[in-house]
Amino acid sequence: MELADIGTGTRLELEPEGYTDSDTRPVYVSSFEWVESDGTAAITAPIFEGRIMPLEKGSVYNVYFLKRQGKLLSLYSFRAAIRERLVIDNLHLLLIEQLDSIEKIQRRSFFRLDCYLDVKYRVLRSLKDRNNSEIPFRKTITSDMSGGGIRILLDERLEPGTYVECELFGENNQKIRFFGKIVRFERTGDAGRYRYAAGVAYVDIDEKEREAVIKYIFREQRKLLRKGLE
Numbered sequence: 001m002e003l004a005d006i007g008t009g010t011r012l013e014l015e016p017e018g019y020t021d022s023d024t025r026p027v028y029v030s031s032f033e034w035v036e037s038d039g040t041a042a043i044t045a046p047i048f049e050g051r052i053m054p055l056e057k058g059s060v061y062n063v064y065f066l067k068r069q070g071k072l073l074s075l076y077s078f079r080a081a082i083r084e085r086l087v088i089d090n091l092h093l094l095l096i097e098q099l100d101s102i103e104k105i106q107r108r109s110f111f112r113l114d115c116y117l118d119v120k121y122r123v124l125r126s127l128k129d130r131n132n133s134e135i136p137f138r139k140t141i142t143s144d145m146s147g148g149g150i151r152i153l154l155d156e157r158l159e160p161g162t163y164v165e166c167e168l169f170g171e172n173n174q175k176i177r178f179f180g181k182i183v184r185f186e187r188t189g190d191a192g193r194y195r196y197a198a199g200v201a202y203v204d205i206d207e208k209e210r211e212a213v214i215k216y217i218f219r220e221q222r223k224l225l226r227k228g229l230e
Helices: 127-131 207-228
Strands: 011-016 028-035 041-044 060-069 071-086 091-098 119-126 138-146 147-152 163-169 175-187 195-205
Touching: 028 060, 060 207, 071 207, 119 195, 127 147, 127 163, 138 207, 147 175, 163 195, 175 207
Parallel strands: none
Antiparallel strands: 011 028, 011 060, 028 041, 041 091, 060 071, 071 091, 119 138, 119 163, 138 147, 147 195, 163 175, 175 195
16 A cells, blocks of 8 residues: 555544553544655644644654445554644645555454443344334443454343344443344353353444444554554
C-alpha cells in the first residue's frame, strides 16, 4: 500500500516514539489530506484538549489507520517523521515523511480479543420476536469478541441454533445492539456463577455497530502490540 491509497479524510492516530510507559503515552488524532509531489503527505494538525498541537519538526510517530477492503476493516501502521508545519486557508497542516512501509497489523479477517464487557441478552424463538417487548433481558459478561461474533458466559443452557438479541456495552458505555445465533455451547469447568459459555454469531447487525466493535478491538489490539514492544 502507498500513501496515496490511504484516502482523503481517513482518520489517523499518531503515537510518539520514545515513551517507556504505555499508559502515559499520548495519542494524537489527525486525518489524511493529500500526497505532495516530493512524496511527503499532508495531514491535519492534531487537536488535543481543545488546542492545536505544535508537533516538533523531526519528531517520529507511529501512525495507525483503518482501511476497508470489501466488507472488512483492516488495521495498518507505518512510521513517519514531521517535516513541516504549515497553514493553508486557515487549515493547520503537517507534512510527514514516510519512514518505512505501510504494514497490515492483523491479517486475519476477524481478530478475536479476550475481554470482559457487560452485555444484556434475551432469548428469541425466532427473529420475528424481535419486537416482543415482553421477553425480558438478562445480564451477563463477554469473555471474548470479534467482528464476527462474541462469546458470552452463562448460568443457563442455550442450545446451538437459539436466537438471541444482545445489547453490548463497550467503551464509554456505548451500547451496541444486534441479533445473533448460538453457534457453540460448552461448559466452562467453573463451579462459580458462570458454568457455561456460548459463541454468538452476528445474524443481524448494523454495519456502523459492527464497525464500532472492530474499531474497539483494533484499539485494544494496538495497545497489546505496543506493550509487547516495550
